[in-house]
Amino acid sequence: MLGNGVVGILSESSNKWERRVPLTPSHCARLLLSGKDKTGVARIIVQPSTKRIHHDALYEDVGCEISDDLSECGLILGIKQPKLDMILPDRAYAFFSHTHKAQKENMPLLDKILAERASLYDYELIVSEHGKRLLAFGKFAGRAGLIDFLSGLGQRYLSLGYSTPFLSLGGSYTYSSLAAAKAAVISVGEEIATQGLPSGICPLVFIFTGSGNVSAGAQEIFKLLPHTYVDPSRLPELFQMARDPTQMAKRSKRVFQVYGCVVTCQDMVEHKDPSREFDKADYYAHPEHYSPTFHEKVAPYASVIVNCMYWEKRFPRLLSKEQLRGLMKKGCPLIGIADITCDVGGSMEFVNQTTSIESPFFRYNALCDSYHHDMEGDGVICAAVDILPTEFAKEASKHFGDILSEFIGKLASSVDIAQLPGHLRRACIAHRGRLTALYEYIPRMRESDTESMPVNLVNIPAYRMRKFTELVSLSGHLFDKFLINEALNIIEAAGGSFHLVKCQVGQSADAPSYSELEVGADDREVLDQIIDSLNSLANRNENGPQPDNRTNPTSKTVGTVVNNGTKSSCDPEYTSSVLILGAGRVCQPAAELLASIGSASYRQRHDSHLKVDLEEQGHVQVVVASLYLKDAEETIEGIPNATAVELDVTDHGSLSKCISQVDVVISLLPAIFHVTVANACIELKKHLVTASYVDDQTSKLDEKAKDAGITILGEMGLDPGIDHMMAMKMIDQAHQRKGRIRSFTSYCGGLASPAAANNPLAYKFSWNPAGAIRVGRNPALYKSHGEIINVDGDKLYESATRFRIPELPAFALECFANRNSLIYGDLYRISTEASTIFRGTLRYEGFSEIMGTLAKVGLFDTEAQMILKNSERPTFRTFLLKLLKLEKEDSDKASVGEKEIARQLLILGHCTEEGTALRTAKTIMFLGLHEQMQVAASCQSAFDVTCLRMEERMAYSSTEQDMVLLHHEVEVEYPESQHEENHRATLLEFGRIENGKTTTAMALTVGIPAAIGALLLLENKIKTRGVLRPIEPEVYVPALDILQAQGIRIMEKIE
Secondary structure (H helix, E strand, C coil): CCCCCCCEEECCCCCCCCCCCCHHHHHHHHHCCCCCCCCCCCCECCCCCCCCCCCCCHHHHHHCCCCCCCCCEEEECCCCCCHHHHHCCEEEECHHHHHHHCCCCHHHHHHHHCCCEEEEEEEECEEECCCCCCCCCCHHHHHHHHHHHHHHHHHHHHHHCCCCCCCCCCHHCCCCCCCHHHHHHHHHHHHHCCCCCCCHCCCCCCEEECHHHHHHHHHHHCCCCEEECHHHHHHHHHHHHHHHHHHHHCCCCCCCCEEEEEECCCCCHEEEECCCCCCCCHHHHHHHHEEHHHHHCCCHCCEEEEEECCCCCCCCCCCHHHHHHHHHHHCCCCCEEEEECCCCCCCCCCCCCECCCCCCCCECCCCCCCEEEECCCCCCEEEECCCCHHHHHHHHHHHHHHHHHHHHHHHHHHHHHHHHHHHHCCCCCEEEEEEEHHHHHHHHHHHHHHHHHCCHHHCCCCCCCEEEEEEEEEEECCCCCHHHHHHHHHHCCCCCEEEEEECCCCCCCCCCCEEEEEECCCCHHHHHHHHHHHHHHHHHHHCCCCHHEEEEEECCCCCCHHHHCCCCCCCCCCCEEEEEEECCCCCHHHHHHHCCCCCHHHHHHHHHHCCCCCCCCCEEEEEEECCCCCHHHHCCCCCCCCCECCCCCHHHHHHHHHHHHHCEECCCCHHHHHHHHHHHHHHHHEEEEEECCCCCHHHHHHHHHHCCEEEEECCCCCCCCCHHHHHHHHHHHHHHHCCCCEEEEEEEEEEEEEHHCCCCCCECCCCCCCHHHHHCCEEEEEEECCCEEECCHHHHHHHHHEEEEEEEEEEEEEEEECCEEHHHHHHCCCCCCCEEEEEEEEECCHHHHHHHHHHHCCCCCCCCCCCHCCCCCCCCCHHHHHCCCCCCCCCCCCCCHHHHHHHHHHHHHCCCHHHHHHHHHHHHHHHCCCCCEEEEEEECCCHHHHHHHHHHHCCCCCCCCEEEEEEEEEEEEEEECEEEEEEEEEEEECEEECCCECCHHHHHHHHHHHHHHHHHCCCCCCCEEEEECCCCCCHHHHHHHHHHHCCCEEEECCC
């Protein structure tokens, strides 16, 4: 039956949540369609399962057979250990058996394999020539574990009285894919970056233990949040700054990032001899020489401990019960433990149980040593789920099958294991009912363990009958490199005996194993000889090549080849290529412009407008990459020369591969990802364009970008972007004529077109309202006639003034100051000459008085509301009446009207004019805040409620257009001629509807400038290297020309 090419796939039975598969339908399709001659696989029979991540029908569709009967299969695959009655005689099995270390609980399985004359391959033992495991799920455990914990973190903080963005997260298994889960975390990160976290829980510090795959997976999720990593030694400094009373007044009530800290063993212990420094090799060999310090140096500053580190009993614990009790008494900010290693009774002494996917947390109160299964009350929450990778069953199975499918042909068609490559041969524990040579130590270890043997077999152990005995400690890669075999051979060849006293097995390729053997001999010299030989073995493996590292001529390096579907830039059809990261609304206009380059229509459109010569440009291949492939495919639909790919930018390897195949990268991702992308571009020497502000982190990359010979062009959108280019054109022209800038004012607004401004606020949203609301809560700073004006965020709406544009008299507008205008004086090099520098936000007249009143009512407050914490959700009406302090006997049934709301607004002093009160009341009614519908559970604050209703009631319909209005005024005086000029430039752009498809004005005016930046870099029109803004003529002169050619026109006038 062995080697017949028929493969079986078991129905997993170990756990109800186990939905992973060793091979997906796609893997099966490739194996079957290529034919047995090529793959070694003739048939695949799949046991039926109703819970498997891939339905039976999908396997049938690709040619697999569905049957409970696997008796025709020579090779049978699973994930976890099958039930004993599923082991058939004379077959080969492959799964995670957990038997090669003589684990007591799994010896019945091994006995069954041997009794049925079967063969057993263990995935854990398939390792590369360098000892690295090729088949593992560690990263998926880390990813799922941290997402699960963040979800619980939101619930825990809520029980403590804090509303946080984490509350919107679900458990990993609730998302349809890893990409969907990451998108949810990204959304939380964006909310933290804009809305912030309550200062009462900050600094929010995540401590990651270990640096292996599990830790890497957890940190991959963590990095989706706005974050800063802190060295363990700087944790006290971080907390001192956060608690410094002199700094508290300067700080915001919200904190806009979280902190991460990675600790390894050297951060957890110190040598008992103060004169000795930490030595890793010495620590592994003699942990008894070291004292624990984690509870003193790291844990006091931790909010969350993410435990990803393998631990053995001979090492000091990370945290004992007593240490945790001491920390809690001192007011440690620790909120919870994500024990992804799920090490019961291990490095975290108080983790005394595993938890389940459906109920992942327990609460431990260290002060009274009690355990609870709820989120309320004192203590820390602990997660210890032991089957985390299956929460992302689809991606985990694909990752696993991508590698396993490379081996299946050999395993399915081979009769003699001598025919197998070395990495598969070494993974065979048993063949045809006999242990293979590498694993002959297993029965010897079992025999030495009297506790695991039947009573009638335990007489007087041989080692106890020996005259001389000595306890020997062995540590290192005893099992994965099979050194235990050599050690036992040395003992027995000399006529000695041994008893296994203790065995701790490393759980990763990097983690050593540890065993204690009581070695016996009848002669002292023989025993000494055995000890000397064991020492020689240890020294040989520390200082020289190891036996298993010999190159096997029949083996090969196996890995996963990722094909992103991009065309190489050397393809003769394309002269250049551009990668666009992010497939949101802004992406499409950028992709359309770049993909049209080289076409006749593009050349015809541009020839009449361009004042600068562009090289004869061939077609540009555009690659649009998104976390969701579907989004990228929808974006490029109908666009020639464009390819869609799926890409997770936090996966450095995939990101680098995509970037390496193009000439220029455009990042339209959230700003928190730009530095990651920029570093990859520097490494691969590729230009980068973004539409986001150049922050401090990006600015620090200037020298690195110059050294790499690349340009990082930031702020290439609308605001910032076109506003810079319009301003610098006007300012530079004035300076060329020896003029001095006396006043610079700039106004910009994303508005509804007049036809779409059909609600009381005359405003609509094409994205989440949160950002637009917060614009009106930001403090502002500007200069007016030489005087510096500060506007408090709470007074911003009150400061709004009426505004008119002479060229557009039909627009009744108002404006309020936009953050810090003074930095633009330095940026535009006019701070010493201009007595007025002002940047404002435009809205239709009347907007600010309504929004200001809504703010006074409390509808923009971000603190959690008690009424919204109850499990019984209030109605919008009940919530509104509470905010307005209107007493009603039965608030849900009581009616409330526009006039009553207006009257109450006047009574409470939220506004002084009846007209304003009525307009505000009309807005409240329009938003449906008076309705009897229950408030959604996701709303924990008034801000959440308001955003939800605005998003529902103030969105654009499919036939409505938005509008972008950007207006600059520059007053110039010319000392030589003693005359003055007023320069005005205005951009007015409406959303475009073509073939029933709407492209917003905001998307056009952000996406097209970004594409123009990429084009100028492709043409080498931008010579400057480093980090740039579009404020130099080499950028803005050609860019403004191309904008005009694209139909985005700027009206200019000088008086």
